Amino acid sequence: MTNNIYNPYLIREDEKLKGLTEPYVSIQNLTKIFGPSCPMCIEQTGPEHETNKCCTCGSIVALRKISIELYPNEILGIIGESGSGKSTLVRLLHFDMDVTYGEMYLDPLILCQEVIDHTKKDIFTLSAFEKRKIRNKLIGIVYQNPYMGLKMDISCGGNIAEKLIEYGWRNVNAIRTRAMELLNRTEVPIDRIDHSPKTFSGGMQQRVQIAKALSTNPKILLLDEVTTGLDLSVQAKVLDLIKKIQEKLKITMIVVSHDLGVIRLLATRTVVMKYGTIVEAGLTDQILEDPQHPYTQLLVNSQL
């Protein structure tokens, strides 16, 4: 294993060659049903029925045939009320759970040979081992709840080390140097590298999560309501950090939030979800300034 010297600009050469026109990630008909599921599940749920619970079998249809494309260097915002399927979508993309059905294709250039051979294969059909490999190499995630993303019984440096070790790093000093560099970048005091994250404030825990997610130079960063539960000044700091990281590293991001302010600040393109379905999608300015769907209009109008 080679411990790559951290150079965020190095990995962007492929995109220059490509002309940034092809989507990085293409998701088609993504569906997730919690419960036994029946043939009526899709028909009996969705915004038109005002429910995502199937009245025949009682299953919860968290996502209904979602199709999204994610382009290089963009920040895609996903907005919707609680229970609309935003977090489920992000967790499916991080392979935290299995999809009911649907397909996901990655751009062959980012799915380079060293990650995996199957360049034109539906990613969801790969083995758990291969999915883990893709996740380690290409995807970083920041959860709403730091307890999901961090292990509180190990040190802050250990949490970052986990991802690096999973990636193949086997040099303690190199791991610590990299962890310090990331903590510095995410404005976490370096002298707290050996402290448990449970002794950190909420904002600091989120920053440690971001540092962990960035440790292996992922191509895609998933942010699942990162500012929820934080006070306004800390929220501003975290958002500022995400913005800086995106500007500097040009990472493709999916930002999930129910806060329109966060989406307005970060996202270039936005998707509005309700009852597991995309009800409206477009450029963020367009969505927020001229909403077409009644639910989006309600969301925008209810903004304080």
Place this chain on the structure above:
Amino acid sequence: MNRKNRYNFAFIDEDAKREIRRKILKAVAIPGYQVPFASRELPIARGWGTGGLQVTLALIGPTDCLKVIDQGCDDSVNAVNIKHFVQSVTNVKITTDTTKATLIQTRHRIPEEPMNENQILVLQVPIPEALRNVEPSERQTRRMHAEGDYTRLWLYLYEDIVKYGDVSIGARYPVLVNGRYIMDPSPIPRWDIPKLHMAETLFIFSAGREKRIYAIPPYTDVKPLEFEDYKFCVEDFKGKQCARCGSKGVFLDEIIDDETGKRIYVCSDTGYCHKVASKSKRKNAISQNYQYKTAGSAG
């Protein structure tokens, strides 16, 4: 009634032996992989070497020569009782000499003397799962083994190094077998870990309570987990030697003399210690006899 006729040869029935042998074959075919087996009830309690004993009983033949050691000692209660039991149901020869034994059952040690291809070492294992310290769920550990997902164990070592400056694991040091499975080598000291690598002997590990058998076939690559900058090292016995036989370069037990309060070191492998001590005694006796004779003839 004759005691010999009361039980089947080697106590357990032939079907059970066949089942255990099949599981051993599977374990040998997939080095380091834990094979579940139907652990039988035996006249000793679970956790007292039932796994090792079942393997011994399934493998032993009338011409075998058995050695049983418990933490290197031939005469501990556990070793003596197992030897007594096996002999009563098989009538095989029992020895304390490693080189003479064809089958060695051991708890927590590998004998000091090098073993050969004609010998089998059966190790009693209390906890066969190397990932148990980092993952309590059996289902998860099976998944982790299947996917080769050993990050959490590596992280455990990393945290140890960060906290204590080095890996603090004394016994049960995890090893990677044949570049695939991480294996618990049973609670043998670090000293014995290098003996597993490319060894001539077949090592069979068996946990009766946990119902798992795994093996290291002869000439298999066995590597302890280590970071590039924090290498695996064995216990340091530099400048120390056995107080009884004078051996150096062996695994030593530290004993504090109750009367003098002095620390002394003796060989952990009592069979080896006895052999070396009796050899040097004989040598002394021969040289004394020679000196006596030469003195006598001169007189």
